[in-house]
Amino acid sequence: MASYATRVRTDAARWAAEGIIDAKAAAAIVADVEAHDRRSLSFGSILAVMAALLFGAAILIFVAANWEAIPRLARVGALFAVIAFGYVGGAVLKLRDHAAIAEAVWLVAAAAFGGSIALIGQMYHLSGDETDAILTWCAGTAVAAAALRSGPLTIAAVTLAAAWMFLREVDFWRDTTFPYHFLAIAAVLWLISRWTGSARARHLLLLSLVLYGVLLAAETDILSVAPVLAAISAAVFGVAIALPGDVEKVARIDGMLPVHALLGFLTGMALTQFEIGDTAGPGFAIAAAATLAGIVAAVVLAGRESRGLRWIAYVGFAFELCLIYVVMIEGMLGTAGFFLVAGLILGLFALVVIRIEKRMAAPHGLQGASS
Template identity: 30%
Template structure:
């Protein structure tokens, strides 16, 4: 979906051509609409540089670790963390949001390293999972205090590391609830509230992971996967509504939730539920619905001009076609013929649509 200013520009040219708006008003009208915020190269390099700076600080401390007494080591860790956090607060006070965001992200990374190094200083036997969770909570606290999307992203990453540490997958009702169940909704709220694309991507994947954990807790039953696919589809519909309301980066959730819904539906077809319970496949009925759903998502992505949804529809359609061909037991030559016919049909349909649009 094009940005608001781009759509107004296109419509304004049509209104001027139709005589509804004077041509000399065009510049004034467009000038009153703010440009959409974009991540330029300088800002992207600043983010990469900030992350590398945090890693460099940790590496420098580690390189000189053995030559310092214990108190000096601890003092260095506290000083570096306090300096980064204080610099982030100063940048926020001076209305420099990008610098504040990057500095708080560095502070969250330094704090995570400080937890492990502090345990090494005082010979404290620690739990890796607890250390990851503590780092994640501290990073989220810094994010909330300083409105830092970078620190929030770091916090979600460390929460995920804690969830994946010593995890017993598909262990039924005894599976321990991941902390991401609480962190992911907070991340989604902050991503939409602050308009952060990286945080939106990380949070969307975290939410899909939570759905996967629930499916594993229920011992991977096909009915559960279908139910979760419907929930993700409903979430995608809600994100699409926000996307139509011009909510910043809600389209990220729209794309990932759509991908999650199709993925869970595809997995459900290979679990015993539809037909014979002793069969590993759901049959051609599932493949037909999968094909139709993929085609619908592809059409929806083109209608909304949403690149991620369109790509999800294409990949899902390819997967559905391949699964159908495997079920039919076609050899490679027959499969190649089917794909050739589909490609020819797609090209002919595209040329006809382009020709009809040109004549119109």
């Protein structure tokens, strides 16, 4: 698939040829898009980050190997040297306009910080929970991200926070409490992501909050938490649709908040239906109807602005039909009736989707003329 900049160059040339814009405007549009495209992730920067992740993995594995042949002070000093040279060297590279390499070096330094935590605990046999070490690693990475205004370090800090939350909850070998304060950690990381300008970190934080709702439901009571998750997600979706400009000023995720809200809604409703699915009673029917209604409302209200949202809605619709079939249909006659009804519903839904897609694909000017 062609990149955004490539498509704009093609479209700008076509617009100029058709007289929609002049050649000077076309050149200005292409220049602006290419300038912003160069500031985004390039193939070279992706390779640099991948190399940094490999170096970081090598450091962590080296620490895990318990290199007894090297004196303790030498081991600690080597890791601290990597941390110092990584952060300072990355800052120098950033000032010399080598941003991609600088971010990669900072990731190596962050990995060395995590390795030093593990090494010191290993050498001196410090007691404690491994998840506490991950949380300390997260805190150090977050401080570095804020100090250096680094997007990749912000993403790394969010990833470590999500890993801490998950491991804290699924730790079967210890009597650990649920990580309720992840919400406070997420709020701090959200502020850091605003400071560093990392929209990807905010996307990851929103997905982590959905995971938090799932883990909380599993820890406490699904029927007490899952409907609340769905209701909060629906409310966020409504606010994002009603006040898109104001919401985007806060979220700054390129108008993608409705997509995350739809994911949260579908997750909450799926958990609710799984919990009450054995009864196949009116409660399940109400939940299924609410899910289908929410999917249709999401496509109608926000489908035009987001192709990703439409695909999530379509997949959710198909999943809901399968879930209804598994829970409510019994016997061959019931199966045949289900497929008949489902075929009719799916056919009507396909007609609605086709009409919506055509309206979304139609130019705004033609729509206004036709109306």
